[in-house]
Amino acid sequence: MSSTTLQETTDTAIADPEKAQQRPSEPDTDPVSAKDHQYEVTLEPEDDPQQLPLALRWLTVFTISTASLCVTSASSAAAETELAVAEKFGVSKEVGILGVSLFVLGLGLGPLITGPLSELYGRNIVYRVSFFLFFAFTFPVAFAPSLAVFFVFRFVTGFCGSSFLSVAGGSVTDLFPNHQVATPMALYTISPFLGPIIGPIYGGFVNQNTTWRWTYWVLIIWSFAQLVAILLIVPETYIPVLLKWKAQRLRKVTGDVSYYAPIEKHDHSLASMIIVSCYKPFQLVIFDRMALLIDLWQVPFFTNSLLLGILYLTFQAFPIVFEKGHGFNQQMTGLTFLGIGLGLLIGLATTPYWNSRFSLYEKRHGSTPPEFRLKQGQLGGVLVAISLFCVAFTTYPHVHWIVPIIASIPFGTGMYCSFVSSFTYLVIAYRPIAASAMAANTAMRTVFAAAFPLFAPAMYHRLGTVGATALLAGLTTVMAPLPFVFYKIGARLRAQSRFAAH
Template identity: 25%
Template sequence: MASTHHSEISPHDIITQVAISDVELAPIEPQNSKETDSLLVVFAEPYDADNPKDWTTGRKWAVTDVLSATGFNRIMVSTIMAPALSLIAKEFDMNSAESAMALSIYLLATAFGPLVIGPLSEVYGRKPILHASNIWFLIWNLVCGFANSKEVLIGSRFLAGFGASAIYALANGVLGDVWRPEQRGRSLSIYLLIPLLGAAVGPIIGGFMAGRTTWRWMFWSTSIFQAVMIFVAFTAFQETYEPLILRSRADQIRRDTGDNRYYTLDERQHTSAGPWRVLGRALLRPLRLLAFHPIIQITSIISGLGYGVLYIVLSTFSDLWTKHYGQSVEISGLHYIACALGEIIGSQICATVMDRLYHRMTVRSERAHFPELRLPSIIPGAVIAPLGLLLYGWTAQYLIHWAVVDLAILIALLGMQIMTAFLFPLFAPRMYEVMGYGWGNSTIAIITILVGVSGPAALWVYGEKLRGKARAVL
């Protein structure tokens, strides 16, 4: 076995000889009669320096931090326009729906992007997809800054959002690549910490830029930051996708030994399929999962509701302070700090509870792990979020002191973080005009608690059964 103190691993350490009759896969044709066995290339146990899960802690955090900082900029860009929507609408002669679309169409793209980007990362690896998406995002975010019409602004926001969606598609995969299950709660909390700050920093920067200079600097400044992150990603981010790492290892062994019997499990599974068929299968898998996997459908509804409520808040929060409380655009942006604090506190609480719950329900109770053991940590958030929304709605309705309103939105988003962003902001302004903040938020709170409690409860009771039925979809 490989020593835990050495990174050099011989071919004998990294292969396991497997008789063809022992695997339910298409056999590799031997080059001569003596080559009757195939040699499976795997990571050495108990330690392999090339295995992302065996990387040093510093190396793991370097990859995690690149994702976190990249996520910060892309989430900041998603919210930075919020305080300046009225100014942009005036310059481009946009109605309320069009100005809301300029903000939320970015989120529409981030909904579609992972359906393509996620599968591509499983064919070509995480690293090249991250680099390509970084450059794509930079180009279209710059176009937003130079837009001369509402059509160009909305279109470039959509394309920038498509590039930004790579972080949503890659983050969970990369964290799963490098961190073991008992470490993922903490790694997720650190990863989320910096991006969630972007939800507050974006509107703050946007508010001051809109009040003191041109709104175009919102996009120019974030493009400068993105250019820096491209350089950092090229130097610090390393490939984490295990099948691709093993494939490179197998290629190297085949070149060094001249023996074509060496292969990886991923190569064996795709031996009979051409590259286009492999790519097509990967691209269709998310759609099949969404169409036929009930667990994916339930969690998608919960996530969609959560993002929808979040962007109702983000797209209307500035108007509350400028139109109803009579505050300046700059000051209205500062209230978004409460939004970010709620999400940050919620993410840190949830991460700690998730890891402790996992340990208590598996290690301490000597119980086998199954995914539904993560669900109990969701329920408190499903109750807290609607209560926060009710408090936010009625304190805003009666123009209670701004500190109480900010506290209420902090509580609401704290709960949302512990538990169809595009369409929600389109109807939110009209909803508040007709129903007011009190009844509007009361309606959202009722829907949130119904979905937030019934969804996890259904997964807790039927999760294992549903997972069994959905295996054929994969």
């Protein structure tokens, strides 16, 4: 064991009265029972997650990113099974759409618990338990004997897989300092958006050539391989929990109960833990104006509510545009999402340019304020609006099918730029509670996104492909100036925040 840096404190030296309260427990588990002297354990430099080998840190980011890719692919793949599920269980296609909406609803609600729990018990235990449950509960979906079982476990699997949409952002900031976090955050950010693109592509081929159940059997195989990778590769990265583990080892080895970690100063019953886990993200949104504005910026980006919603809306819109307008079959329609996917990859390819801008700012002005990250979002907002207008007026049947696919490319790029800027802003500006900040953001995005596929067919049939898509484009145009506004007022609002890092 390496030498340990210790900080000697006394009870009177603790400024916070709540931290000075001591709870009775067994000597080997209660580091605060020593009345005269206590020793706060701190990490050695080599124990710091940011000092892990660079290859391991990047492999960890890649593993949690592919887990996010798997979960979000599961969300959209169900869109390709809607007709088959409706025929199997004797319901309308509109009812079958609930397979997507319930999963997305689970994605939105899950982070309200998994995000804050990761700040109490660490990232790793949340990853392992949640992904194991995601893997296990995919079996009832694949072998569902009734529609009720299918829908219930679609929601449950979404809920279980949601930790990779909130906790993973905290892991990235655990592993990389602020000046290096942009690139790994870019890799993680693209995964929840590439997933919904991959889902209909493989789902289209599966459902065109075999039974709809194979859509979920493929997910079982993929999630099992992903679970093994999580167990073997991903280390614990949350420093408060690492300190707790170190204090426990020292108490066990030395028999001295004076060693403690700061997180052990807080007494959390199971009931209070659940309550705090649920209200902390809401507290952040309600009482922190900048966090609320960042979350709301992404809400109107997608018809009336949410940027993510338009992506899920396209799972209903593209079949109308390409199957009815151009005579595509199911697997060909799945391939039409490659335009958005290419746009996402182009957005990822711009990461070195944005990193160079951030580095140049830091050289000239010192540390980069979180608001400077919103520069990328300014471009994203403009690209999304322009792209949707182009898509809207190229969906006529007499226009060649390749044209709207090409027009969707800037949408993917703009969506990526918008989200990576806001994600990076949140985890930097609210680093002490990064998982809760991401949980609040994820909940707002996905809860609204769950509703969009439900009304998409009616909207496109009523307004037509041109009118419905132009409506989306108009709404995004109205919201495009918001990142410019946030860039101006963000620092002032953040200075007044009781949650932000100062």
